Amino acid sequence: MIEARGLTKRYGSKTAVDDLTFTVRPGVVTGFLGPNGAGKSTTMRMAIGLDRPTKGAINIGGKAYRDFPAPLTEVGVLLEAKAVHTGRSAYKHLLAVAQTQGIPRRRVDEVLALVGLTDVAGKRVGGFSLGMGQRLGIASAMLGDPGVLILDEPVNGLDPEGIRWIRTLLQALAAEGRTVFVSSHLMSEMALTATHLIVVGRGRLIANTTVEEFIRQASGDLVHVRSPQAARLSETLARDGVTVTTTGLDTLDVNGLTAQQVGEAAFAAGIPVFELTPRQVSLEDAFMDITKDAVEYTHGQTPAPRVPSATSTGANA
Amino acid sequence: MTAATPEARGMGFPPAADFKGTARVTLPRVLRSEWTKLTSLRSTVWTLLAAIVVTIGFGLIVCAATVADFHHNGNASDLNDPVGTSLVGGYFSQIAIGVLGVLLITGEYSTGMIRTSLGAVPRRLPVLFGKAIVFGVTSYALSLGAILVAFFSGQAILHQVHGGVAIGDPSVVRALLGGAFFVMTIGLLGLALGTLIRSTGGSIAALLGLIFVVPIVTSFLPGRWGDIQKFIPNNAGGALVTIDDRGNDLLSPLGGLVVLLVWLAVGLGAAAFTLTRRDA
Numbered sequence: 001m002i003e004a005r006g007l008t009k010r011y012g013s014k015t016a017v018d019d020l021t022f023t024v025r026p027g028v029v030t031g032f033l034g035p036n037g038a039g040k041s042t043t044m045r046m047a048i049g050l051d052r053p054t055k056g057a058i059n060i061g062g063k064a065y066r067d068f069p070a071p072l073t074e075v076g077v078l079l080e081a082k083a084v085h086t087g088r089s090a091y092k093h094l095l096a097v098a099q100t101q102g103i104p105r106r107r108v109d110e111v112l113a114l115v116g117l118t119d120v121a122g123k124r125v126g127g128f129s130l131g132m133g134q135r136l137g138i139a140s141a142m143l144g145d146p147g148v149l150i151l152d153e154p155v156n157g158l159d160p161e162g163i164r165w166i167r168t169l170l171q172a173l174a175a176e177g178r179t180v181f182v183s184s185h186l187m188s189e190m191a192l193t194a195t196h197l198i199v200v201g202r203g204r205l206i207a208n209t210t211v212e213e214f215i216r217q218a219s220g221d222l223v224h225v226r227s228p229q230a231a232r233l234s235e236t237l238a239r240d241g242v243t244v245t246t247t248g249l250d251t252l253d254v255n256g257l258t259a260q261q262v263g264e265a266a267f268a269a270g271i272p273v274f275e276l277t278p279r280q281v282s283l284e285d286a287f288m289d290i291t292k293d294a295v296e297y298t299h300g301q302t303p304a305p306r307v308p309s310a311t312s313t314g315a316n317a
Numbered sequence: 318m319t320a321a322t323p324e325a326r327g328m329g330f331p332p333a334a335d336f337k338g339t340a341r342v343t344l345p346r347v348l349r350s351e352w353t354k355l356t357s358l359r360s361t362v363w364t365l366l367a368a369i370v371v372t373i374g375f376g377l378i379v380c381a382a383t384v385a386d387f388h389h390n391g392n393a394s395d396l397n398d399p400v401g402t403s404l405v406g407g408y409f410s411q412i413a414i415g416v417l418g419v420l421l422i423t424g425e426y427s428t429g430m431i432r433t434s435l436g437a438v439p440r441r442l443p444v445l446f447g448k449a450i451v452f453g454v455t456s457y458a459l460s461l462g463a464i465l466v467a468f469f470s471g472q473a474i475l476h477q478v479h480g481g482v483a484i485g486d487p488s489v490v491r492a493l494l495g496g497a498f499f500v501m502t503i504g505l506l507g508l509a510l511g512t513l514i515r516s517t518g519g520s521i522a523a524l525l526g527l528i529f530v531v532p533i534v535t536s537f538l539p540g541r542w543g544d545i546q547k548f549i550p551n552n553a554g555g556a557l558v559t560i561d562d563r564g565n566d567l568l569s570p571l572g573g574l575v576v577l578l579v580w581l582a583v584g585l586g587a588a589a590f591t592l593t594r595r596d597a
């Protein structure tokens with residue numbers, strides 16, 4: 001269980017993390033989602049005492065990280081950048097880390113085997129690929145068999161096989177009753193891996209909800225309709241909770257009804273329908289929509305106005 | 318090889334509860350970890366070897382040159398400081414050891430290893446003191462060994478012209494132990510500067526400034542201000558190793574030792590202070 005209360009971090013006049021309060025529960029994978037620069041890494045560094053909060057606190061199992069007598073056996077950590085001396089072999093790296101708290105050599109061999117690095121254990125880490133580096137990071141996090149895992153962008157730069165490996169691993173670890181807290185800036189990745197979501201933007205909490213609920217709220221129902229009597233159909237459909245947008249001479253976008261409901265209404269009113277396409281806003285779009293006010297760095301140009309019917313093309317998750 | 322892929326174990330890691338009861342961070346364990354770190358980098362091992370080689374090598378070369386010069390010119394003043402002549406390599410090894418002290422910590426900052434180190438030992442001070450103890454003991458032991466070899470072989474060369482001294486002669490043992498202590502001090506000051514400055518380049522520049530520039534600057538100080546010179550690390554170390562005490566402007570050997578200890582306390586104290594307060 002990880003608990004942040006009023007967690008705030010300022011660097012000079014810049015606020016990286018702004019009054020975050022949330023709880024990460026054991027047993028499920030909790031995604032920590034936000035655009036780059038949203039304060040995810042800073043939050044995770046504060047969780048393990050590398051950075052000191054300006055205000056508030058983040059505790060693990062009711063304790064500050066620095067108060068654990070053997071932190072590696074309580075909390076496993078994978079930080080975004082490789083946190084390994086490149087001149088050292090994978091084995092010696094893990095051994096040096098394990099030795100600080102009396103974790104036996106046998107365990108080093110064990111975690112190396114489990115991430116599939118046994119054959120390259122004696123090679124210097126500087127020659128590792130990104131994927132091997134991430135596996136070494138996972139091995140390091142698992143050294144102390146911790147009940148809590150904090151992983152910053154673990155799938156970053158991995159190939160599809162590596163991504164699948166980490167995804168399955170995280171879900172298995174959560175299923176064992178561990179607390180798994182994973183950051184990502186990729187909504188689609190979190191949708192596949194996480195059960196619960198904590199969404200941040202510009203250091204602020206934007207959402208704290210389940211993945212299912214987040215997607216439902218963000219995307220809504222959108223139905224694209226083409227009819228020779230578009231105007232009449234529009235009047236027919238208009239009622240509370242339904243938005244009808246005319247997108248062309250004979251086309252409508254209907255928000256708030258399912259395709260089936262639209263079709264039934266058209267049939268009842270005797271209006272012919274040539275096309276009836278349910279569309280879901282893509283997860284990335286939903287995420288962008290929700291965090292758009294919270295993106296720190298935008299591209300120079302003013303973003304084009306969002307047209308749902310255009311953005312959903314081929315991007316349905 | 319046991320093909321224990323994660324798939325074979327249902328992707329989960331097996332529980333390892335057998336060590337969980339006894340696991341905790343202790344200083345002896347951090348020392349063991351720091352020893353592993355020190356000895357598992359090729360650069361570190363090579364630098365330590367280089368320090369040994371230059372200590373012995375330069376001592377032999379200068380002793381041989383002194384003897385050759387004596388045969389040629391009969392200049393007896395060359396033989397005034399036989400201990401110092403055989404230990405001249407220490408001036409070079411202090412640079413190697415000092416730079417290694419810097420790299421011990423800045424190498425962790427530049428690679429990101431420091432976050433792993435401080436994550437494993439969140440109280441932080443054991444990491445710094447663990448490094449200081451392991452590196453201090455290692456550099457002292459290796460320096461002393463190299464100095465002893467340089468001394469005995471150097472004196473053997475100088476004996477050819479009856480210019481050598483014996484280890485039992487007054488102050489000789491003090492000079493040998495003191496020489497190793499001085500080299501160790503420079504190494505630990507390198508570690509302290511590296512911890513304070515964190516960048517390799519900046520820390521090495523500061524260290525070389527302390528060894529080479531500060532003595533020049535202080536030598537220009539007028540009148541009684543010139544006494545400050547006695548307290549810079551080089552001259553405090555000089556007081557520790559010099560046997561020829563005629564007319565020099567150095568502290569007593571004990572005074573030199575105390576001054577070096579103060580430098581160490583201030584340097585490592587400042588490093589400890591900043592390490593515990595700064596974000597990593």
